[in-house]
Amino acid sequence: xxxxxxSILNKAVKYHNLDEKEILCILEEKKxxxxxxxxxxxxxxxxxGDGIHLRAIIEFSNYCKQNCLYCGLRKGxxxxxxxxxxxxxxIESARKAKNYGYKTVVLQSGEDSYYSVDKMTKIISTxxxxxxxxxxxxxxxxxxxxxxxxxxxxxxxxxxxETTNEILYNKLDPKMSLTNRMQCLENIKKLGYETGSGIIxxxxxxxxxxxxxxxxxxxxxxxxxxxxxxxxxxxxxxxESTKENFFELSLKVMAIIRLLMPDINIxxxxxxxxxxxxxxxxxxxxxxxxxxPNTTEVIYRKHYKIYPGKICINDSPSHCRSCIxxxxxxxxxxxxxxxxxxxxxxxxxx
Numbered sequence: 013x014x015x016x017x018x019s020i021l022n023k024a025v026k027y028h029n030l031d032e033k034e035i036l037c038i039l040e041e042k043k044x045x046x047x048x049x050x051x052x053x054x055x056x057x058x059x060x061g062d063g064i065h066l067r068a069i070i071e072f073s074n075y076c077k078q079n080c081l082y083c084g085l086r087k088g089x090x091x092x093x094x095x096x097x098x099x100x101x102x103i104e105s106a107r108k109a110k111n112y113g114y115k116t117v118v119l120q121s122g123e124d125s126y127y128s129v130d131k132m133t134k135i136i137s138t139x140x141x142x143x144x145x146x147x148x149x150x151x152x153x154x155x156x157x158x159x160x161x162x163x164x165x166x167x168x169x170x171x172x173x174e175t176t177n178e179i180l181y182n183k184l185d186p187k188m189s190l191t192n193r194m195q196c197l198e199n200i201k202k203l204g205y206e207t208g209s210g211i212i213x214x215x216x217x218x219x220x221x222x223x224x225x226x227x228x229x230x231x232x233x234x235x236x237x238x239x240x241x242x243x244x245x246x247x248x249x250x251x252e253s254t255k256e257n258f259f260e261l262s263l264k265v266m267a268i269i270r271l272l273m274p275d276i277n278i279x280x281x282x283x284x285x286x287x288x289x290x291x292x293x294x295x296x297x298x299x300x301x302x303x304x305p306n307t308t309e310v311i312y313r314k315h316y317k318i319y320p321g322k323i324c325i326n327d328s329p330s331h332c333r334s335c336i337x338x339x340x341x342x343x344x345x346x347x348x349x350x351x352x353x354x355x356x357x358x359x360x361x362x
Contacts, residue, residue: 017044021051024271035224038268045264052267052299059274060301062345065352066336067116067147067279068109068307068329071316072097076122078151080174081184081251082215082243084317085122091248093315096126099135105329106139109307112333115351116145118170118304123151133164140165145351147208152192155199162203167353169200170208172239175215176229177222184215184251197233206236206354208277213265214243214258216251223265231272236354237302238276240266241283244319259288263298270299275355277302285323292336293343302352303340305332 020034030038038048073096076085084092097105106117117139121127127135127150139146147168148161158169173193175181181190201207211226230238242258245251262284270278280300284291292303306313307329314325324332340347 017041017047021048021271024268025051025055028272028274030268030272032221032224032228035227035268036221039220039223039261039264045260048264048267049298052270053297055270055274056278056299056301060355063301063348063350064296064340064345065116065277065302065348065350066114066333067118067302067304067352068106068112068114069118069120069304070097070102070105070109071120071306071308071313072102072105073121073124073127074316075124075126076151077125078123078188079186080188081186081249082212082246084246084248084319086249088250089248092317095312095315096124097312099131102135103138105307105309106144107142108329110142110144112307112330113347114144114307114333115349116147116168117307118147118149120149120170121151129157129160133160136161136164136166145353147206149208152188152196155203158196158199158203158205162205166205167351168206168208168237170210170237170239171197171200172210172212173197173226173229174212175218175222176226177218180215180217180222183217201233207233208237208239209233209235210239210241211265212241212243213262214254214256216243216254218243223261227265227268227272230269234273234276236276237278238266238269238273239279239281240269241281242287244283244286244321246317246319248317257287259284259291263295266295267299277352277354279304282306282323283319286319286321293339296340296345297343303336305329305336307332 079086145167149170178190242262278300279302280292280295
């Protein structure tokens with residue numbers, strides 16, 4: 013098997029292309045993970061250098077109209093203290109983020125209809141006046157809504173596909189449609205956003221074969237940025253319980269994506285550090301080049317409980333900023349001073 017993996021990795025390095033069977037072979041191989049991670053890190057360095065882009069996350073609402081079985085923000089979760097941050101406070105959080113040195117803010121929430129198109133476009137345009145990039149992660153919207161956000165100045169949009177297995181998707185995301193999810197991503201791409209997506213690794217019922225298909229789908233879009241995180245069981249959801257740790261498998265998925273899409277932005281996700289105390293640093297040494305520290309005020313962030321055990325919920329935004337900088341320096345990397353566009357994007361972020 014080792015020789016097979018070597019030939020597959022050599023092909024990936026040379027052509028940045030693999031078929032589904034080759035991806036599955038890497039996912040199934042248990043002895044060559046270090047080799048995979050090392051090669052992915054080499055590719056990251058070759059195409060993107062040692063700079064790490066920081067994105068300041070502002071989790072501005074934990075209300076959600078959806079009922080995804082695995083998510084703590086699901087509408088049916090009666091154990092969650094709900095909150096919404098008003099527009100002016102969101103803008104002020106973005107202003108603080110800029111003062112901490114961030115060049116991008118990520119406005120993230122559940123699918124909350126309280127924030128009308130008018131409210132969102134005013135938030136976006138005001139933040140853009142601060143000369144920082146804006147990423148939205150607020151779920152499924154109509155083409156017209158996506159266009160309004162784009163026209164207001166939004167640079168990037170993150171919408172995870174979660175899984176491309178339609179049977180599994182229908183089971184885990186009741187009253188939602190995989191076809192619509194894919195259409196949303198198509199619309200986002202069509203409107204000229206830097207398009208981000210990703211999957212949850214380890215979902216109950218997920219197989220390695222379905223993960224291989226997920227990776228092929230992400231390449232086919234193609235995405236400009238990726239967020240890959242391990243499934244973490246939330247006891248406040250109706251999904252089946254598991255104590256299994258999906259960190260290494262998530263890392264393998266992330267590394268394969270780096271091999272196939274060598275110049276995109278890939279996040280070392282918070283979920284990875286939730287299941288492994290050095291998770292983000294390990295991810296940064298296995299192909300990732302982005303970290304998204306939380307700049308939500310402490311009074312709110314403890315209630316954004318997608319999953320339990322989330323790191324840094326009691327840390328102030330300023331502490332998170334200095335902490336991540338020290339961690340990055342510890343692996344001989346540095347914080348990029350740019351806004352961190354996908355290098356293929358020639359539009360320019362203003």
